[in-house]
Amino acid sequence: MAKQIITPVQKRFSDVDSFMHVNNIWQQSYFDMGKTAFYTQVLGITGVFDKLRIITASTHTDYYGQVRLTDDIVVVTDVSRIGTKSMTLHQRIMCGEKCLTESSSVMVAFDFETQQSVAMPEAWREKLADYLIHSEG
Amino acid sequence: MAKQIITPVQKRFSDVDSFMHVNNIWQQSYFDMGKTAFYTQVLGITGVFDKLRIITASTHTDYYGQVRLTDDIVVVTDVSRIGTKSMTLHQRIMCGEKCLTESSSVMVAFDFETQQSVAMPEAWREKLADYLIHSEG
Amino acid sequence: MAKQIITPVQKRFSDVDSFMHVNNIWQQSYFDMGKTAFYTQVLGITGVFDKLRIITASTHTDYYGQVRLTDDIVVVTDVSRIGTKSMTLHQRIMCGEKCLTESSSVMVAFDFETQQSVAMPEAWREKLADYLIHSEG
Amino acid sequence: MAKQIITPVQKRFSDVDSFMHVNNIWQQSYFDMGKTAFYTQVLGITGVFDKLRIITASTHTDYYGQVRLTDDIVVVTDVSRIGTKSMTLHQRIMCGEKCLTESSSVMVAFDFETQQSVAMPEAWREKLADYLIHSEG
Numbered sequence: 001m002a003k004q005i006i007t008p009v010q011k012r013f014s015d016v017d018s019f020m021h022v023n024n025i026w027q028q029s030y031f032d033m034g035k036t037a038f039y040t041q042v043l044g045i046t047g048v049f050d051k052l053r054i055i056t057a058s059t060h061t062d063y064y065g066q067v068r069l070t071d072d073i074v075v076v077t078d079v080s081r082i083g084t085k086s087m088t089l090h091q092r093i094m095c096g097e098k099c100l101t102e103s104s105s106v107m108v109a110f111d112f113e114t115q116q117s118v119a120m121p122e123a124w125r126e127k128l129a130d131y132l133i134h135s136e137g
Numbered sequence: 138m139a140k141q142i143i144t145p146v147q148k149r150f151s152d153v154d155s156f157m158h159v160n161n162i163w164q165q166s167y168f169d170m171g172k173t174a175f176y177t178q179v180l181g182i183t184g185v186f187d188k189l190r191i192i193t194a195s196t197h198t199d200y201y202g203q204v205r206l207t208d209d210i211v212v213v214t215d216v217s218r219i220g221t222k223s224m225t226l227h228q229r230i231m232c233g234e235k236c237l238t239e240s241s242s243v244m245v246a247f248d249f250e251t252q253q254s255v256a257m258p259e260a261w262r263e264k265l266a267d268y269l270i271h272s273e274g
Numbered sequence: 275m276a277k278q279i280i281t282p283v284q285k286r287f288s289d290v291d292s293f294m295h296v297n298n299i300w301q302q303s304y305f306d307m308g309k310t311a312f313y314t315q316v317l318g319i320t321g322v323f324d325k326l327r328i329i330t331a332s333t334h335t336d337y338y339g340q341v342r343l344t345d346d347i348v349v350v351t352d353v354s355r356i357g358t359k360s361m362t363l364h365q366r367i368m369c370g371e372k373c374l375t376e377s378s379s380v381m382v383a384f385d386f387e388t389q390q391s392v393a394m395p396e397a398w399r400e401k402l403a404d405y406l407i408h409s410e411g
Numbered sequence: 412m413a414k415q416i417i418t419p420v421q422k423r424f425s426d427v428d429s430f431m432h433v434n435n436i437w438q439q440s441y442f443d444m445g446k447t448a449f450y451t452q453v454l455g456i457t458g459v460f461d462k463l464r465i466i467t468a469s470t471h472t473d474y475y476g477q478v479r480l481t482d483d484i485v486v487v488t489d490v491s492r493i494g495t496k497s498m499t500l501h502q503r504i505m506c507g508e509k510c511l512t513e514s515s516s517v518m519v520a521f522d523f524e525t526q527q528s529v530a531m532p533e534a535w536r537e538k539l540a541d542y543l544i545h546s547e548g
């Protein structure tokens with residue numbers, strides 16, 4: 001069974017908009033925290049200050065329910081596709097058993113010196129395989 | 138030819154992250170400003186405090202290039218689909234003739250009293266038709 | 275010796291600006307998390323949805339050093355003044371033994387039904403006394 | 412009479428919190444936009460990518476009233492003190508004739524190569540003098 005990275009989220013009062021729920025842009029920020037945790041814990045990189053970085057090519061997000069300030073939520077991150085130069089991260093904002101928001105992001109390996117996308121290291125591909133979900137694989 | 142709503146964006150220093158470009162979450166915020174302008178100028182509603190509101194069901198965003206602090210950008214908003222209860226807004230962050238980011242959002246008419254999605258008013262559908270792009274219609 | 279509320283901070287990538295440190299506005303947000311923790315843990319209120327709320331009259335902040343993305347920081351909150359209708363919260367962003375930023379906020383008890391500032395309940399004043407620092411008391 | 416820099420603010424939906432007014436951290440961001448405009452228009456610098464930068468040593472803010480999403484606001488920036496290595500910027504968020512928030516910031520000239528505060532160029536001091544308010548001068 002595929003492994004997952006689970007990231008608890010510390011909400012901020014300013015995340016909540018006048019609809020009394022967490023604004024969509026901050027939900028994207030929660031997914032970013034999940035990505036950062038994934039890079040650190042799975043790939044052993046920060047993805048930020050390294051020569052080889054990971055950039056976002058595209059995201060798709062489905063909003064199923066509202067995230068309230070008092071909801072105890074986590075971001076669950078796994079992998080739905082492993083390509084040569086890119087991978088697709090699959091992420092969910094979960095409140096208990098309930099999925100409030102689901103997002104997929106195509107992430108590309110990018111060499112900041114040559115400013116070009118490059119093949120992901122084989123070491124990454126091996127580590128990613130543990131987190132690959134089969135239903136969407 | 139389809140009409141468009143063009144919204145200039147006032148960037149903020151805090152929009153820019155340590156990669157020296159506008160962080161993706163703030164690009165989503167720019168698209169939100171385009172949506173607000175569209176609702177006001179095309180539908181004549183604020184979408185915020187009305188009984189009949191418009192909520193986001195899903196978004197898909199493609200990142201083609203970086204948005205720099207000094208780039209003079211606008212958000213261009215038009216319509217790629219008009220449904221019964223929902224419409225798809227098509228949006229682009231443009232720097233001159235160059236499209237840096239492109240996004241589509243499925244927006245649903247939502248009655249806040251009954252907390253249910255509802256059919257869009259016929260008056261909306263007529264107004265939306267002027268902004269419908271044909272290539273993706 | 276005065277008690278303190280210590281609040282660990284989960285930083286976000288978007289907190290960091292192009293100077294490669296946490297932008298000042300997000301440091302204010304960290305102080306807000308400390309205030310929320312203080313209200314909940316000391317006063318037993320959320321301060322948000324209650325009839326009797328706490329609003330900010332003024333803040334003064336001194337920036338001594340930079341907060342980096344990788345710094346392990348906490349917000350330390352105590353009380354420097356207990357008035358009749360207001361209190362002054364004293365807060366510091368600490369990285370180990372080092373104080374990076376220090377802030378004082380005059381917070382006023384506010385009745386949202388009458389829209390007027392009111393005397394703080396005696397129960398609050400008793401609880402606040404445990405957190406009153408003497409050097410600035 | 413002292414000159415002023417007036418900066419219109421483009422508000423964002425996510426600036427507004429669950430109290431239905433602009434959150435304090437975003438008001439700080441509005442003041443930042445005023446500072447950026449001041450540096451560009453008065454000093455002719457960006458303050459961002461130059462060798463000689465301007466950093467914030469401290470801020471003091473008084474909140475007099477609420478900023479609503481629909482308020483048409485500007486940030487007014489002038490100077491309340493000109494020192495050798497620092498200046499104090501005086502800023503107000505105005506809605507028509509009404510001052511909603513007032514803030515003073517001690518800004519220090521900072522050499523990023525030597526990482527030390529330095530004397531402000533004489534050319535800056537001359538330009539700043541035109542914006543010096545006399546009541547607080």
